[in-house]
Amino acid sequence: MSDAPALPATGREWHLLSRPHGWPEPADFALVEAEVRAPGEGQVLVRNEYLSVDPYMRGRMSAAKSYVAPFELGKVMQGGAVGEVVASNAEGIAVGDRVLHFLGWREYAVVDAKNAVKVDPEAAPLSAYLGVLGMTGLTAYAGLLRTAAFKEGDSVFVSGAAGAVGSQVGQIAKLKGASRVIGSAGSDEKVELLVKEYGFDAAFNYRNGSVSEQLRDAAPDGIDVYFDNVGGDHLEAAIGSLNRDGRIAVCGMISVYNNTEPAPGPKNLARLIQTRGRIEGFLVGDHYDLQPQFVREVGPWVRSGELKYRETVVEGIENNLEAFLGVLRGDNTGKMIVKL
Secondary structure (H helix, E strand, O other): OOOOOOOOOOEEEEEEEEOOOOOOOHHEEEEEEEOOOOOOOEEEEEEEEEOOOOOOHHHHHHOOOOOOOOOOEEEEEOOOOEEEEEOOOOEEEOOOEEEEEEEEEOOOOEHHHHHOOEEEOOOOEEEEEEEEOOOHHHHHHHHHHHHOOOOOOOOEEEOOOOEEEHHHHHHHHHHHHOOEEEEEEEEHHHHHHHHHOOOOOOOEHHHHHHHHHHHHHHHHOOOOEEEEOOHHHHHHHHHEEEEEEEEEEEEEEHHOOOOOOOOOOOOOOOOOHHHOEEEEEOOOOHHHHHHHHHHHHHHHHHHHOOOOOOOOEEEEHHHHHHHHHHHHHHOOOOOEEEEE
């Protein structure tokens, strides 16, 4: 094992104590001290510097069968993280390297080297690898270009457009020749951000009235693509404005994540028959083959400033839970990051 400074005996990590019913409560979680152990063969010890909190984590707090195993009760939770290697027992990764991995919600993580991706802190800020150049960015890229089969000239509607994924979807669509990009957000400040900073052609505050009416006003000629982060009334509105051969990519449905009763579905699904429209859900994990192409295309846009991004940064692992709840409330503008 390569030389490293003396390591602390313990580090803090977040455990799930009980499965939330409805909105998660602080009593469902605990911040505990855990032993920091040396890496085994083929492993590295990482001091996490930035942690990601994301809406999908709410689903993993439930025991319901899903596309990924639920968090285990009484055990540390997981999520995206980037940090510095402080001890290495693996070929190809040295002390001092920065790596991206999936053992967040903790200060120190022992990571199998095969699950750690080296990142370059000179090419972009470390936090960017959790967002604009990480899973968040690839979600936007794959969902728009592959699932929704975006093509030049399409009119695109994005819900939750001031969030980390949505803001990137709209900008990529503009950079690739969309005829019109419309976004919805939950405050007038976010609406202004979408138009003035991210270059959306139109945006509206969904709290200010009927989503269907506001979308019709913003897209009088209809939409060809809807990127869904919200579900509910937004999905119904998008179906109502869908043009012939329109495509809907379902990335998330944050409006229903904390419901304790099933939410009613869109009442206008029959319209898909007239429009020959299609709805398709997707998971970013099915599209990692696009990662090299994504970095090649989007990296230069980020470096040149053509693709802008925001981060909401919360300091301290003790505030990790509050940052996560903030994502569910929509407190963040862009990617929610916890800095340790």
